[in-house]
Amino acid sequence: MSAQVKSKQRVQEHGEVFTNEREVNAMLDMVKQETERIESRFLEPACGDGNFLAEVLRRKLAVVASLYRKSPTEYMRYAFVAVASIYGVDILEDNARECRERLYGIVEGESKAAIKGAVDSLFLDAARYVLEKNILCGDALTLKDASGDPITFAEWSVVTGDKVKRRDYLLSELLEGHNAQPSLFGESGSMVTDWEYDEETQAYIPSAVREYPPVNYWEVQRNG
Template sequence: MSDLATAAEHEPDPSGPAARAVVSLVRSKQRVADHGEVFTPPELVEAMIGLVESEAERIDSRFLEPACGSGNFLVPVLRRKLATVDARYGKSDFERRHQSLLALMSIYGIELLGDNVAECRANLVELFTSHLGLAPDDELYAAALAVVGLNIVHGDALSMQTRARTPKPITFAEWAYLGRGHYQRRDFRFETLTQMSSFSEEDSLFSDLGKHEIFTPTKDHGAVTVSELAEGGRG
């Protein structure tokens, strides 16, 4: 299965140097042989996201990449969501911060290789924090670390198990913004979420359908604040 990480050959800026920047499409032949890790050119990524542009621009529309690599698809999606936040909530710092966190909360990934997991989390947090101009001691910074730690999972999307000494079923946190700086978190097992496709075309991956017991969360954390999330990010 392709690892879909960032890489491509770029044409130089006509106004810049005539040199051509070349980025390898693979990290090593061994990784290709062992894991099928092949990078996706950015222009192809943009074309694919363009097919679902309206969803990518929705703040709360959830995206799951089952072989997320270093975030080649997820980072551009988050960038679009943050642009929507700025357009809608740019005049309110409070709403801009909290809606931006909601945008980050809507990004999910599964990745087989541990170094890619760390890189994907770092890339998402770097985009989020630089976009908002956050200092490392800002509690929203720590909250972002906690969110990506939960949403970007080191696991195998085929077996639906985590990559750990003792594998466990992959679990995702479903986030919702309740307003006034509060979020709702409910945890669902990935293997049960995938069964939603058997109901109808209108049913989305994380919809609260209430049609079957498999859609009952494994844990409901209730309402949480940025400060409470930040404690997890600092841990």
């Protein structure tokens, strides 16, 4: 980020004032443990060009490098998990695009620094694809994307070894779920919605709107 403001008009129309690096780090330090947990999911609903998401990704990749730089295969698998856990929405298309490109640049730069010539182009292609799905242009108030369709996010879960399963969820249902969770049980204690208990997140989640068969993480584009 070079400046905190791009234009007066953008500030007036979209409240676009970027957060400086010192504040980003101070705020992320409040949840430091989560920023250093490789699979911990982050969603920024007004992500701009990615000041917060870029720092989260840098922190996660630093952990991946410290644990796995001696094994390029492991490094790439965990770096995929790190990038696939980061989500963003911005109402301005140029911001969403810049955010995606910035995050991709971090994945490429950090992986080349960590495992040098061993970086596989398929890993980088998969990271780019995931960022296209995870960083969207849309309205975080109406929960619609730039085409007017409901914002849908993909969950990428490692099922076994290198295999990743993609499930798509409506953002509106994920948010509603968060608030509705305490009223999930009727007076008898039985479930009153069709949500499922997810062992990974240890929470009730809505049904996926679409599921894909597991594929190797470097082949996630095949389902696209």
